[in-house]
Amino acid sequence: xxxxxxxxxxxxxxxxxxxxxxxxxxxxxxxxxxxxxxxxxxxxxxxxxxxxxxxxxxxxxxxxxxxxxxxxxxxxxxxxxxxxxxxxxxxxxxxxxxxxxxxxxxxxxxxx
Amino acid sequence: xxxxxxxxxxxxxxxxxxxxxxxxxxxxxxxxxxxxxxxxxxxxxxxxxxxxxxxxxxxxxxxxxxxxxxxxxxxxxxxxxxxxxxxxxxxxxxxxxxxxxxxxxxxxxxxxx
Numbered sequence: 001x002x003x004x005x006x007x008x009x010x011x012x013x014x015x016x017x018x019x020x021x022x023x024x025x026x027x028x029x030x031x032x033x034x035x036x037x038x039x040x041x042x043x044x045x046x047x048x049x050x051x052x053x054x055x056x057x058x059x060x061x062x063x064x065x066x067x068x069x070x071x072x073x074x075x076x077x078x079x080x081x082x083x084x085x086x087x088x089x090x091x092x093x094x095x096x097x098x099x100x101x102x103x104x105x106x107x108x109x110x111x112x
Numbered sequence: 113x114x115x116x117x118x119x120x121x122x123x124x125x126x127x128x129x130x131x132x133x134x135x136x137x138x139x140x141x142x143x144x145x146x147x148x149x150x151x152x153x154x155x156x157x158x159x160x161x162x163x164x165x166x167x168x169x170x171x172x173x174x175x176x177x178x179x180x181x182x183x184x185x186x187x188x189x190x191x192x193x194x195x196x197x198x199x200x201x202x203x204x205x206x207x208x209x210x211x212x213x214x215x216x217x218x219x220x221x222x223x224x225x
Contacts, residue, residue: 033167041200041218041219042218042219043116044125044155044201044216045216049213073137086151097160097167098162098167098206099145099160099168099213100145100147102147102155105154
């Protein structure tokens with residue numbers, strides 16, 4: 001039962017353009033959402049997060065949007081850079097504790 | 113400030129053996145969680161420890177166990193290894209019991225032959 005879904009296995013974007021990565025979830029008990037970036041053979045690196053009481057959080061080139069009614073969140077990267085090429089994971093956290101439920105990941109390729 | 117340290121980075125074991133992996137969280141962090149990453153299953157939650165107590169457990173067999181010490185360092189143990197246990201095992205460190213971001217170590221790549 002996949003509670004967090006990233007339906008696009010991969011995304012290819014031109015350098016300088018916007019990258020939009022999407023994530024859907026099914027469990028309304030999730031209260032916190034995070035995005036991680038991962039390179040092969042390394043641990044995920046925390047990018048940005050959003051609480052369920054907000055609908056937008058911005059940090060530099062990264063913005064996360066949350067639509068609770070649709071149980072959908074997205075990560076916008078503007079402008080995209082070749083160094084952004086990696087696997088991006090969406091994760092959701094239960095109301096209690098630090099257990100994270102991850103999506104399957106989206107491979108982002110930024111072409112120069 | 114040092115990040116999350118996992119040892120060893122790479123490990124090769126044979127079926128039936130047991131293995132212990134170690135994780136040192138970020139200084140001051142009291143919560144440690146463990147995840148298994150495989151190509152087919154993605155990142156799967158194993159368990160979480162806070163103040164030496166297991167708070168959450170994922171859907172893994174009893175062969176997978178863990179513990180946390182008073183200095184917040186954590187170990188996870190897998191007994192009677194199976195080929196399917198080959199994976200990247202990741203440890204995540206969080207400041208407190210909830211409401212904070214999780215920071216990951218580089219992982220331990222376990223290969224079971």
